[in-house]
Amino acid sequence: MRLRALLETDALGLALLCGEDELDRTVHGVMTTDLRDPSRYLSGGELVLSGLAWRRDAADSEPFVRRLVQAGVVALAAGEAELGTVPDDLVVACARYRLPLFAVHESVAFATVTEHVVRQVSGERAGDLAAVVDRHRRLMTSGPAGGGPDVVLDLLGTDLDLRAWVLSPTGRLIAGSKTGPRLPGDVCVRIAAEHLAAARSGRPGPHRVTLDDRTTYSLFPVHGDGPTAPTSAAAPQAAQPAHGGHGTPASPEPRDGRDGRETVLSDWLLVVEADAGDWAEERLDLLYGVTQLIAVERDRRNAARTVRRRLAQEVLELVQAGAAPAEVAARLRVAAPVLVPGLGAAPHWQVVVARVDWDGGGAEGGAAAQALLEEILVDPASTGPEHSDRIAVAHTGDEAVALVPLPAVAGEHDGADGRGLLADALLEAIREPLTAGLDGDGRLTLGISAAVHSAEGLRGALEEARHARRVAAARPGRVCAAGHQELASHVLLLPFVPDDVRRAFTARLLDPLRDYDRRHRAELIPTLEAFLDCDGSWTRCAARLHLHVNTLRYRVGRIEQLTGRDLSRLEDKLDFFLALRMS
Numbered sequence: 280m281r282l283r284a285l286l287e288t289d290a291l292g293l294a295l296l297c298g299e300d301e302l303d304r305t306v307h308g309v310m311t312t313d314l315r316d317p318s319r320y321l322s323g324g325e326l327v328l329s330g331l332a333w334r335r336d337a338a339d340s341e342p343f344v345r346r347l348v349q350a351g352v353v354a355l356a357a358g359e360a361e362l363g364t365v366p367d368d369l370v371v372a373c374a375r376y377r378l379p380l381f382a383v384h385e386s387v388a389f390a391t392v393t394e395h396v397v398r399q400v401s402g403e404r405a406g407d408l409a410a411v412v413d414r415h416r417r418l419m420t421s422g423p424a425g426g427g428p429d430v431v432l433d434l435l436g437t438d439l440d441l442r443a444w445v446l447s448p449t450g451r452l453i454a455g456s457k458t459g460p461r462l463p464g465d466v467c468v469r470i471a472a473e474h475l476a477a478a479r480s481g482r483p484g485p486h487r488v489t490l491d492d493r494t495t496y497s498l499f500p501v502h503g504d505g506p507t508a509p510t511s512a513a514a515p516q517a518a519q520p521a522h523g524g525h526g527t528p529a530s531p532e533p534r535d536g537r538d539g540r541e542t543v544l545s546d547w548l549l550v551v552e553a554d555a556g557d558w559a560e561e562r563l564d565l566l567y568g569v570t571q572l573i574a575v576e577r578d579r580r581n582a583a584r585t586v587r588r589r590l591a592q593e594v595l596e597l598v599q600a601g602a603a604p605a606e607v608a609a610r611l612r613v614a615a616p617v618l619v620p621g622l623g624a625a626p627h628w629q630v631v632v633a634r635v636d637w638d639g640g641g642a643e644g645g646a647a648a649q650a651l652l653e654e655i656l657v658d659p660a661s662t663g664p665e666h667s668d669r670i671a672v673a674h675t676g677d678e679a680v681a682l683v684p685l686p687a688v689a690g691e692h693d694g695a696d697g698r699g700l701l702a703d704a705l706l707e708a709i710r711e712p713l714t715a716g717l718d719g720d721g722r723l724t725l726g727i728s729a730a731v732h733s734a735e736g737l738r739g740a741l742e743e744a745r746h747a748r749r750v751a752a753a754r755p756g757r758v759c760a761a762g763h764q765e766l767a768s769h770v771l772l773l774p775f776v777p778d779d780v781r782r783a784f785t786a787r788l789l790d791p792l793r794d795y796d797r798r799h800r801a802e803l804i805p806t807l808e809a810f811l812d813c814d815g816s817w818t819r820c821a822a823r824l825h826l827h828v829n830t831l832r833y834r835v836g837r838i839e840q841l842t843g844r845d846l847s848r849l850e851d852k853l854d855f856f857l858a859l860r861m862s
Contacts, residue, residue, distance in 0.1 A: 294381065472716075484498060496551065498549070501549055544713075
């Protein structure tokens, strides 16, 4: 959008103080800041909103404006709430550097201006993409982008008699035909798992999946940020049924400069209840065109996340830099209206840290972790694409950090330990598809902090979430999470044991048992795990393993003979317990 359009919107309450000749500049984003030097957070093309808390005297205006201009900012909007009026020295500095300057009336919240700019920028981008797709595909007489994915799916049902749905990478239902039945949640999860496993293998789509030897679905990936489809539809590749394998793994092709493994974990999925194996090329082209139209909607919604991601990034940078709590609190006051609109009191905040580690190294996993975390934090029972609009996730390197608001409850005390996200519940609905998507390629680990109610607690919450993630990383499995409740346990120590010490300790205790199990199929390792889990109770352990007590005593005796340990001694039980947890 152009700067001139801001003045034409009365609800924004903007008054132009200088820069009338520069109003045709294009705004690509918006940022709120009271930092004396915000240039490290700017990428160019922004409208900067500032309450002028950085200004101590008239000498501060010129360096502030100069830094904005050097960073490529297109305009500055100064709030009148702090000083009553915009100081003349700031007007003079902006005029000198030809930086348009607006005054924001004290009755107008910066969040109002921010949301207006984001809606305009996102809407124009989506409109341009929709026009391009419409010109090239000519799929329908009235453009569907304004109605969202549901309109496209309704057309598939009425014109082609095809039942179709759009799923997120974790199997959450994004859209479906209003006239057709809803796809059951367990089926959505199984389809997502099959798609991620097939896509990870590198085979071209659409993939075909038959569940329970009855219903066949054809799966078309919906690529965001510049969707692509074959110019000539290749013959669809059949994925094995849900109970079968998926062939030899191979890394997916990269797209738009990103690692292909990353895009597989972030793309939406168009599911059609039909077998596309014998479809004509024209029919396949039509479905690829539908995925492009749905991708327009996905790109529009991704663009709308820009402000929330930037808010999270600013808070994260301040917390990691050890900024004063007052400065962090100021950023939280800006974030709260965007993330929790209409909130009367400051919310509690919870920090979630995620990391994707690719097998064999390769590209950084921060962007993939960010996309996955934005999806994971959505309530799995919700439908539609709008429910991630209150989640702010930043990423740096291999790590993604989410700032999750928890609205304060009336009459609640300062502590919020009993509220918020729990590690096991967070992964319950998405573990299956993500395990399939990461199998043979990488791992996703998450750590979750306790809830805090002030800026002073955020630094501790961030470190707590990072410690919890390292605890999760010490566990087996492709998708693991740990919460703050576990940090008071012995498991907090396990991630910090050096790898060589860990290997030597577990090998000394467990390798003799593993070797014996391989030679004799004696199941000594499962017996040891069950014995410890039953606190050394012979009767309970025998019942769990469906063994006679004498058989259990024989196995335990064999474990003690092979290792030289005594399972009646507490210290030996503890050594075995830790070895099993670290293996």
